[in-house]
Amino acid sequence: MLNCIKCNKELPDDANFCSNCGYPAGSVKTCRSCQKCGATLSTIDNFCSHCGMPVVSVQEAPDTSSLEPTIKTKIDVYPTMIRIEGGNFHMGGKFINSPVTLSDFYMSETLVTQGQYAHITGKNPSKLNGENRPVEMVDWAEALIYCNMLSAKNGLTPCYSIGTETKLSQFNTASPIWKRVACNFLASGYRLPTEAEWEYAARGGRETKPYQFSGSNDISKVAWYGENSNIESHDVATKEPNSLGLYDMTGNVNEWCWDFFANELLMTPQINPRGPSIGTLHVKRGGSWLDDPQQCTVLYRTGSTPNGKSSNLGFRVCRSIVNQ
Template identity: 40%
Template sequence: EFGDLGFHCRPVHEVTLAYDFEIGKYEVTFDQYDTFCEATGRSKPGDSGWGRGRRPVIYVSWWEAIAYCNWLSQKEGLPVAYRLEGEVNEGQLLDSSGNLTTDITKVVGYRLPTEAEWEYAARGGNNSKGYKYSGSDNVGDVAWYTSNSGSKTQEVGKKAPNELGIYDMSGNVWELCSDRYENYSSSAQTNPYNYSGSGRVFRGGGWGSDVVGTRLVFRAGIDRTGADNEMGFRIARTVP
């Protein structure tokens, strides 16, 4: 499932983000996702008996995560960011007029972060101190992982934040990204986003990950229908 770490996080390449974006301070919680389920008549995902509330939501697929994003956009009067599962051009991004786009800067509504946005934020953005984990070189300071999690999720925001004040980007739950999972290109890229294919990237490590799996560079992929108790998400949006 995870492939080879050394292969998939290389080659090292330069990425430029030529726009501003916002990203969630916390992973989306059960409180937030359960409200969405109640409002839309969806069945609520399981919690493995660990409790709900401010724990990160689990057992949510990529399709369900983008449905949550669209619901939140509509609730706040923003244009939706995605065509949902079963719709024409399902899973593709939409601009402010509802037209298909692959230009992430034209998407106004809430969405999953691109992989490049996720890594930029996890590394501390312009405030980055070059840590191995999100906010520290000491994994236990910032992450719930195999040695301290009790083999389950923990409430968001209980560990130290990273340089941008963002919590749990290492550990707790793996986080889904907008784009497909593929091998990196060695060439420099600006505002990268790649839609095609069914696999989607997830990043950051979870409660069952070891010190390698929680490292910032670790990346893996999952099918858009896949869901388990170590997978969650946080939301992002382009600043208009």
């Protein structure tokens, strides 16, 4: 059913004219209000039906329902880094309660976008294309390769190496050799966040607030997730940031972390923890456009095989602050 835009009578969907007042209906759409009296005008009006004021220009209002929301920050070809002040927190919440101390570090303001990834690697593997959407269909090794390439591009010391080799793009990402990859956390280059760094930043750092999601208890304000995403990713930074100015820590795409996944966190105090020394899965955090709210909380933990790829899995980058 539709309603007459003049008298509001309910009309059948295929009506061309209102049966009550005779006003055109059907495909005739509201385009503006009368500048004199405010009456509603349609696309066929030349004069206001209420006061007779001439309609100078009649133009159908554009359909903006499919447009992407506005990006709230500037997206450069290189990730914008935000300094995160270190501190103490209890990782995992009140039931797990793992005491952790972290040093200061940098974290990228947004997820790595498809445009940023292509600028460094020359390719875009993503399934849900968009220059400012998060890059996805990237496995764990490919995220490390991007980090080293980005470091070299910016004159920084790469963090990752296999033996003495830091040009990791020469290695097949499915090769067992990736079990030998090491991270130099004292290097100045880009790297994946540790799981502890990710959770600390998602929860607001030193000013941690007891939010379920990163920056709010209202998931729709800060995240693209299963109930509002239209089953796809979205441009980064179109939802609200958390208190540290980080966007999409909840939702849009899951995020790779450096650590091997462990079912349980250690209960003993730790300084700058980097996860187990061995494992078969790597941590991913944050939830995605495909997930329920329960999978998007700042405490939800899961893992994926290192060669796992998905249209709802991407990453953001960190940097250590050397000589601190």
